Amino acid sequence: MAESSADIVIVGGGIAGMTTAYYLAKSGVPSLVVERDAIGSHASGFAYGGLSPLSGFGIPGPQAEIAMDGMRLHRELSKSLLEETGIDVDFRMRSSLALAFTEADVRKLRAALPWQQQQPGYAVRWLDGAEARRVEPRIADEALGATLIEGGGAVEPYRLVLALTRAAERLGVRVRHGRAIGLRRDGGRVTGVVLERKVLSCATAVLALGPWSAEASDWIGVPIDVRPLKGQILRLQAPGPPVVCSVGWGHNYATTKTDGLLWAGTTEEEAGFDEESTLAARDEIGAALLRMLPAMADAQIAQQTACLRPVAADGLLVLGCVPGLDQVYVATGGARKGILYGPAMGQAIADLVLGRDTRVALDAFAPGRFAGAR
Ligand SMILES: Cc1cc2nc3c(=O)[nH]c(=O)nc-3n(C[C@H](O)[C@H](O)[C@H](O)COP(=O)(O)OP(=O)(O)OC[C@H]3O[C@@H](n4cnc5c(N)ncnc54)[C@H](O)[C@@H]3O)c2cc1C
Numbered sequence: 001m002a003e004s005s006a007d008i009v010i011v012g013g014g015i016a017g018m019t020t021a022y023y024l025a026k027s028g029v030p031s032l033v034v035e036r037d038a039i040g041s042h043a044s045g046f047a048y049g050g051l052s053p054l055s056g057f058g059i060p061g062p063q064a065e066i067a068m069d070g071m072r073l074h075r076e077l078s079k080s081l082l083e084e085t086g087i088d089v090d091f092r093m094r095s096s097l098a099l100a101f102t103e104a105d106v107r108k109l110r111a112a113l114p115w116q117q118q119q120p121g122y123a124v125r126w127l128d129g130a131e132a133r134r135v136e137p138r139i140a141d142e143a144l145g146a147t148l149i150e151g152g153g154a155v156e157p158y159r160l161v162l163a164l165t166r167a168a169e170r171l172g173v174r175v176r177h178g179r180a181i182g183l184r185r186d187g188g189r190v191t192g193v194v195l196e197r198k199v200l201s202c203a204t205a206v207l208a209l210g211p212w213s214a215e216a217s218d219w220i221g222v223p224i225d226v227r228p229l230k231g232q233i234l235r236l237q238a239p240g241p242p243v244v245c246s247v248g249w250g251h252n253y254a255t256t257k258t259d260g261l262l263w264a265g266t267t268e269e270e271a272g273f274d275e276e277s278t279l280a281a282r283d284e285i286g287a288a289l290l291r292m293l294p295a296m297a298d299a300q301i302a303q304q305t306a307c308l309r310p311v312a313a314d315g316l317l318v319l320g321c322v323p324g325l326d327q328v329y330v331a332t333g334g335a336r337k338g339i340l341y342g343p344a345m346g347q348a349i350a351d352l353v354l355g356r357d358t359r360v361a362l363d364a365f366a367p368g369r370f371a372g373a374r
Contacts, residue, residue, distance in 0.1 A: 004201070005200065005201040006202050007203055008030075008203070009192075010205075011216075013033050013035030013039040014042060015161055015346075017033055017035075019345060020331060020349045020353075021033050022164045023347045024353060029350075032200060034200065043307040043308055043310075043338065044342070046307040049156055050255075051340045054119060054122060057315045060115045065360045070345075073347060077089065082163075085170070091153060092153060092154055095244075097147070098146055098248045100144045100145050113147065116147070127147075138293045154246065157339050182218075182219045188325050190203065190327055207331070210308070210338075212273075214226050224330060226313075226333055227270075229308065230270075230275070231269070233263055233264065234264045234289075235302045236263075252266065264286075265285060275306050275307060277305060278306070281304075309336060309338065316364055317333040317341060317345065318330050319331055319367070320365055321367070323366075331345050
């Protein structure tokens, strides 16, 4: 088998892999990224790109700190990547309205308010139905109220991954096509990443395989309990002016993106590794959109996309060192917020590789935590 070498090999060219490569390179440490398909060709290139650190699984809770750090880094990246590459990642501050249609929705949203209102840098308030319709007049009359959050944002995920890649390459990072099928080890030390027809010898490996991360369990001798959760999005030519905030209801949302299209999502489907879009999802997303914004009945579908979120068995990130192995790291489990978390995940792994303290606590995300669960 042919050999080539790099000090650090990163497997996976999604947001988790490319942010790691970028932050390592910014510290003067170039790496080699191995991607089986194309950079950003899965969820990291097709996500909605909403950045909402005040809600979601584990928030408040173990993911709140990394969500805030992700938001901070997105603000920084939107400026630094433009300077470094000329690519505008279309970061913008964007308010969000989380709608309530039932009394149970109202109770759930209002219960989250006290914590949300304590977070510095955000303005959060409850609006009744009429007030919500003053923010976006097309919101359905049936909406009883909404939480308005100011201080969140949005980004174009594909442009972001592209810009990270270009900036990293300028700092010496190499990206190559290939499928990793294992690690070569000498006791507890990694000595290479095994591709189908080549071994990339290295002293450090970062495994950022997204929803395919469980494949690496056998390579490292530690179970990585991550599964794919499919999600689909409709991009629509919509009537009337842009929807200027992100309008959400449960796991549904809609907003006008910088391409001028109304993006509406999403589904949560246990469909294995199937990435095909379906008519059933089109109907489900369409129905939710009309519940939120009935005026969109005449919107025309321009594109429908489907991709897979990496979701750990306990819903939390999988981020840190692999127990029992030197210099092997896992970065995955971003689930519905992997774009938000991505920069903070990459920064944390870069810090670990370089022997520095991480800015955020990673204890809850330990890759070894699934070992006892089987
Ligand atoms: C419909 C939808 C909407 C979303 N919206 C949002 C949102 O609004 N905000 C937000 O924050 N998040 C959102 N997400 C979540 C986010 O997209 C994901 O959590 C994130 O992109 C995961 O990034 P990743 O790098 O871990 O995985 P991926 O993007 O899947 O990247 C992993 C890469 O590894 C490669 N790979 C796998 N195995 C190998 C191998 N053996 N060898 C080489 N390469 C390999 C793959 O080809 C892939 O390119 C959304 C997700 C979906 C599905």
